[in-house]
Amino acid sequence: MPRVVRKSYWETWTDECLEFRRIQKDGTPDGGWFGFDLKDGELKDWPLHEVALENLLRCLVPDAVVCARDWDDESESFEQSWVATKGRIKEYRGQYRWPTIIQCCENGQVELSNFTNTCRSCGADYNSSGQLLAPRHMWGEETGEHWSEIY
Numbered sequence: 001m002p003r004v005v006r007k008s009y010w011e012t013w014t015d016e017c018l019e020f021r022r023i024q025k026d027g028t029p030d031g032g033w034f035g036f037d038l039k040d041g042e043l044k045d046w047p048l049h050e051v052a053l054e055n056l057l058r059c060l061v062p063d064a065v066v067c068a069r070d071w072d073d074e075s076e077s078f079e080q081s082w083v084a085t086k087g088r089i090k091e092y093r094g095q096y097r098w099p100t101i102i103q104c105c106e107n108g109q110v111e112l113s114n115f116t117n118t119c120r121s122c123g124a125d126y127n128s129s130g131q132l133l134a135p136r137h138m139w140g141e142e143t144g145e146h147w148s149e150i151y
């Protein structure tokens with residue numbers, strides 16, 4: 001197996017989001033919600049995009065009449081049919097696996113992220129554990145592999 005440039009490892013990520021759930025005027029949730037990404041406790045995409053700002057205003061000020069753009073449809077009503085729950089900061093955690101990187105040839109590093117991984121420099125193929133595979137023209141013959149098992 002070629003030299004390992006980077007061993008695979010798991011990275012834990014955490015995302016925070018300020019979330020509002022929508023409830024209809026009769027108090028039942030309508031399934032809708034708004035989320036605003038946070039970074040270090042502050043709104044991440046600041047200043048907010050016009051549409052996001054409008055949504056945030058509607059969550060915070062239920063009676064606000066927000067008119068940020070011209071409506072083509074004259075019958076469009078600005079009255080909200082829903083109110084928002086109190087905002088809540090929700091944390092999302094996950095893990096991402098960074099794949100192993102091997103040194104194939106002088107100019108080619110290969111990330112072992114797939115079943116078959118091809119060196120962009122010389123075209124050599126490796127399996128997910130870094131074993132060099134037989135050249136492609138031999139696939140399906142001597143190796144007994146069928147193309148449908150490769151991808």
Ligand SMILES: [Zn+2]
Nearest residue numbers: 104105108119
């Ligand atoms: Zn190579």
